[in-house]
Amino acid sequence: MVYLNGLYSNQSCKLILGGFFMNERLRQFFAGRYRHDDLNKFLWIIALAVMIVSMFVGRAVLYPFSLLLLLLCIIRMLSKNVMKRRRENCVYLNLLSKPTRWMKSWKRRISERKTHCFYKCSKCRVWVRVPKGRGLISITCPKCHTSFDKKT
Numbered sequence: 001m002v003y004l005n006g007l008y009s010n011q012s013c014k015l016i017l018g019g020f021f022m023n024e025r026l027r028q029f030f031a032g033r034y035r036h037d038d039l040n041k042f043l044w045i046i047a048l049a050v051m052i053v054s055m056f057v058g059r060a061v062l063y064p065f066s067l068l069l070l071l072l073c074i075i076r077m078l079s080k081n082v083m084k085r086r087r088e089n090c091v092y093l094n095l096l097s098k099p100t101r102w103m104k105s106w107k108r109r110i111s112e113r114k115t116h117c118f119y120k121c122s123k124c125r126v127w128v129r130v131p132k133g134r135g136l137i138s139i140t141c142p143k144c145h146t147s148f149d150k151k152t
């Protein structure tokens with residue numbers, strides 16, 4: 001019985017040590033590699049969407065394309081050229097920033113449509129938010145300081 005207990009404890013010790021060495025190997029493998037970013041998340045989502053679509057139409061063309069996207073994600077994750085991957089991600093985020101700002105602006109306008117009016121400055125095209133129910137007011141653009149009259 002004692003021997004068995006010793007055996008079990010030795011095995012568990014080996015398992016723990018094996019896990020430790022495995023973790024250490026994984027840590028060494030991933031050290032200096034790029035890992036995951038927003039562009040990779042986007043590529044994963046596109047790859048999965050293409051894979052789902054390929055189940056219904058065009059399996060011969062779309063499925064290899066989705067696998068190619070997944071391969072690209074893995075290559076980017078394991079890449080050691082961190083600066084290049086960061087630049088790619090930065091380009092992606094810059095491309096995404098304008099539509100994201102536009103969406104946020106429209107979301108805000110829709111959520112505040114009962115309490116505020118939104119007018120576009122005729123000179124610099126910036127949206128100006130004013131409270132509703134104030135009658136005819138003079139609005140000064142915060143960016144170019146142009147004044148215009150509007151009824152709220």
Ligand SMILES: [Zn+2]
Binds near residue numbers: 121143
């Ligand atoms: Zn303006």
